[in-house]
Amino acid sequence: MRKTILMTVFLLLVLNWSVVGAGVRPLILDLDLTPGDRAEFEITLTPGAAEEIVDLSFYQPIQLLDGSLNYLPADPAGFPAANWITLERNQVRVIPGAETSVKGTVQVPFSAGGTYVAVIMVEPQTPVAQQGITFRVRYAIRLNIRVNRPGLLTTCELTRFELVRGEDGQPVLKARLKNTSPWDYLVSGEITIRDDQRRLVERILIMPGALAGSNYTSIRLYPGFEVELLGTVTRRLTPGEYQLRGFFRFGDRGQIIHNEVITVKEGDFNFPAADAIGVLTLEPQLIDLKLRPGERRSQSIQIQSEVGDDAYIAVTLRDVRTEYPYSLLNWIELRNTEVLLRARSSTRIPVTLAVPRDAVPGSYHGNLVFLTLDPETGKPVSEKVVPVSLVIGDEFEYEVDVRSLAAKFIEGEGHWLSVDLYNSSNVMISPQITLVIFDKEGNYVHRAELNLPEGVDRILPLNSQQLETVIPKLENGIYSVELEIRSSGKQIAAFERSLEI
Amino acid sequence: MLFFLFLVTAVGFACAQRRIIIGRQVRIPVTIRILPCVESSVRGPLRFVVPGGMGAYREVEPAYYVLETNTSVQIEFTASPVVYENAYHTLDVVFWVNSRENTFTNIQPLILRLNDAQLFESQIFGQVTIHSVEAQPAGVYHGTITITVSPLIEG
Numbered sequence A: 001m002r003k004t005i006l007m008t009v010f011l012l013l014v015l016n017w018s019v020v021g022a023g024v025r026p027l028i029l030d031l032d033l034t035p036g037d038r039a040e041f042e043i044t045l046t047p048g049a050a051e052e053i054v055d056l057s058f059y060q061p062i063q064l065l066d067g068s069l070n071y072l073p074a075d076p077a078g079f080p081a082a083n084w085i086t087l088e089r090n091q092v093r094v095i096p097g098a099e100t101s102v103k104g105t106v107q108v109p110f111s112a113g114g115t116y117v118a119v120i121m122v123e124p125q126t127p128v129a130q131q132g133i134t135f136r137v138r139y140a141i142r143l144n145i146r147v148n149r150p151g152l153l154t155t156c157e158l159t160r161f162e163l164v165r166g167e168d169g170q171p172v173l174k175a176r177l178k179n180t181s182p183w184d185y186l187v188s189g190e191i192t193i194r195d196d197q198r199r200l201v202e203r204i205l206i207m208p209g210a211l212a213g214s215n216y217t218s219i220r221l222y223p224g225f226e227v228e229l230l231g232t233v234t235r236r237l238t239p240g241e242y243q244l245r246g247f248f249r250f251g252d253r254g255q256i257i258h259n260e261v262i263t264v265k266e267g268d269f270n271f272p273a274a275d276a277i278g279v280l281t282l283e284p285q286l287i288d289l290k291l292r293p294g295e296r297r298s299q300s301i302q303i304q305s306e307v308g309d310d311a312y313i314a315v316t317l318r319d320v321r322t323e324y325p326y327s328l329l330n331w332i333e334l335r336n337t338e339v340l341l342r343a344r345s346s347t348r349i350p351v352t353l354a355v356p357r358d359a360v361p362g363s364y365h366g367n368l369v370f371l372t373l374d375p376e377t378g379k380p381v382s383e384k385v386v387p388v389s390l391v392i393g394d395e396f397e398y399e400v401d402v403r404s405l406a407a408k409f410i411e412g413e414g415h416w417l418s419v420d421l422y423n424s425s426n427v428m429i430s431p432q433i434t435l436v437i438f439d440k441e442g443n444y445v446h447r448a449e450l451n452l453p454e455g456v457d458r459i460l461p462l463n464s465q466q467l468e469t470v471i472p473k474l475e476n477g478i479y480s481v482e483l484e485i486r487s488s489g490k491q492i493a494a495f496e497r498s499l500e501i
Numbered sequence B: 001m002l003f004f005l006f007l008v009t010a011v012g013f014a015c016a017q018r019r020i021i022i023g024r025q026v027r028i029p030v031t032i033r034i035l036p037c038v039e040s041s042v043r044g045p046l047r048f049v050v051p052g053g054m055g056a057y058r059e060v061e062p063a064y065y066v067l068e069t070n071t072s073v074q075i076e077f078t079a080s081p082v083v084y085e086n087a088y089h090t091l092d093v094v095f096w097v098n099s100r101e102n103t104f105t106n107i108q109p110l111i112l113r114l115n116d117a118q119l120f121e122s123q124i125f126g127q128v129t130i131h132s133v134e135a136q137p138a139g140v141y142h143g144t145i146t147i148t149v150s151p152l153i154e155g
Helices: A002-016 B002-016
Strands: A018-025 A028-033 A038-046 A052-063 A069-073 A085-087 A091-094 A100-107 A114-124 A132-147 A156-165 A171-179 A185-194 A200-206 A219-221 A226-232 A240-250 A254-264 A280-283 A287-291 A296-305 A311-318 A332-334 A338-341 A346-354 A362-373 A380-392 A400-410 A414-423 A431-438 A444-450 A464-471 A478-487 A490-500 B038-044 B055-058 B063-069 B073-079 B082-084 B090-097 B110-114 B118-130 B141-151
Touching: A018 A132, A028 A038, A038 A091, A038 A114, A069 A114, A069 A132, A069 B141, A085 A114, A091 A100, A132 B038, A132 B063, A156 A240, A156 A254, A171 A185, A171 A200, A171 A240, A171 A254, A185 A226, A200 A226, A240 A414, A240 A464, A254 A400, A254 A414, A280 A362, A280 A380, A287 A296, A287 A346, A296 A338, A311 A332, A338 A346, A346 A380, A400 A478, A400 A490, A414 A431, A414 A444, A431 A464, A444 A464, B038 B141, B063 B073, B063 B141, B073 B090, B090 B110, B090 B141, B110 B118
Parallel strands: A028 A132, A132 B141, A287 A380
Antiparallel strands: A018 A038, A018 B038, A038 A100, A052 A069, A052 A091, A052 A114, A085 A100, A114 A132, A156 A171, A171 A226, A185 A200, A185 A219, A185 A240, A240 A254, A280 A296, A296 A346, A311 A338, A311 A362, A332 A346, A362 A380, A400 A414, A414 A464, A431 A444, A431 A478, A478 A490, B038 B063, B055 B118, B063 B118, B073 B110, B073 B141, B082 B090, B082 B141, B090 B118
16 A cells, blocks of 8 residues: 555656756867868767757857857858768767767868857757646857968957946946957957046946856957947046047957047936945955965955945955966955944954965965845845955066057047057066157157056956057057066066057 | 995985985876866746636746756756647746746746856746736646756856
8 A cells, every 4th residue: 555655656756747957068169170170079968867868959159249149050051160060960869877979070171261150059858748838958069160271360340339328327338349350259348437637537347248247357259240348337427528448359469449538418327326336435445465375364354334324244255257377265264254334333354364385476366345235135236346466475487468559549649559468477567668669660759658557556467458658649650669568667578569550 | 335335325316316305295296177067957847727817826836957067157048938739829927047036938038147166056936927818718838948058158
């Protein structure tokens, strides 16, 4: 009798609940090839609890304006890359207890060149539920085929640059970049707003919607697609004239700079209430430490409430960017991660940095994030960030690279020069650049000092930053430019580049 | 004596050449590469028992979706229209993942991003709304929720 009851319960569970489960690896396949090459790849399907029939089919990615990818079944007529890829099987049986592999080949035609992206959709077959909503789980494996062909340039176009009203009437900066080249690359951007006295109002990192909430600042842009970068202005823009300067980085060596003057009129935008802008102030606003391996150091951060209501403050840690090799987050110890901050009072949060004994010389970085939580919903309403930097050691080998040099004429000012400098060393730098311009015949034309923009005083390891200056107008032509890079007064590198006006 | 002298000289020479290191730790670098991998399982279907009168009706039991990943991924939830056998009549259904903030319908997909390795456990809920009795013939309605896991478009 007991056996029968157990059997009935079991049958009911099986009839009412279907379980689908499987996995894949890898999710991205990168193939660097040349025209005419043939390459093989392998996809491994990991089993779920039950036997499954898995279909593999080709899809083509469509990049949306927010940077995310949408997938459509591949049309071989309009998507030639689908014809180059073959899979040994388009349907496999995945049995519990053993992984199943599917081999594939890519045969690149001699006429190909640039980046081709295809998606292999791995989709376990799911029987349609007799009642209710059926679930299907599928995995989109991205196949990035880069065919190296000499002479193919990386190009990008700024197709839109504007300050618009957001959903709540707040000022939103918008810029669209279009990949006009056959290559895929990373793009990122920032815009500075200056008032009519050329004083910095705000520097805003603009990002596509697909990166919202992530720790990434740049997005991969595929050939022929366009992406929209957005950033909200948090500082109040009083009526008047403002200069917007956009700096966009694309690929390893590309930059676009853009200058635009806008006029803000009364009532153009809505701004957050004054008490919502500065809910709390923090002291210190950044932590800079120099420690030895094995050393511990504690420091307090004072949080001061600027509003007449109590607020909950949550303290979290955030990396400079995802998978940052010079992260110190694992070395930070926080005793309190949530505090109740009484109206217009202050409290202290102790932060301890414990450096491991085997830490190697260099500089390490991370961020302490102070989130103000809505007392009713518990959701974050604003955040403030305290950057933490730690230097270990005294002697460092500096390595930098000038990724690009660009110039843009600004009416009434002259040529705005911008150098994108990459810090490939293991320690942060505070660079200055001396730049000497020569004409085609080697005659001296101009000398200038380039500095980090206001509000930025360092370039972290493996990060890039533009240094800029404005010089008198240059005549059209090709110039030779010598650049000397110094950090803390000491020369660390010298380069020669050409500049076309 | 001669042998002892020979031994001392040989050891001294080897130490000088760093062939023998006495009282010292030797570090052997080890590099392990773990391939990006995702695994997931779903337990469903999501069932509704709708009496037919006007009103909003919740699922009988939520469905479960679990994803294990060691890399950054995007999870997209899309729903097909929930249709009657004749395919002419559709139901007004809204689904959500874990909380009402993460809703999706047959018009609006939901995209969630997991920025690092993690175990993502979720419950999928739903609600059917009957606006008028005559618009929804009695019988069985079918629909599909598709969960697409793809690598995050990186930065």
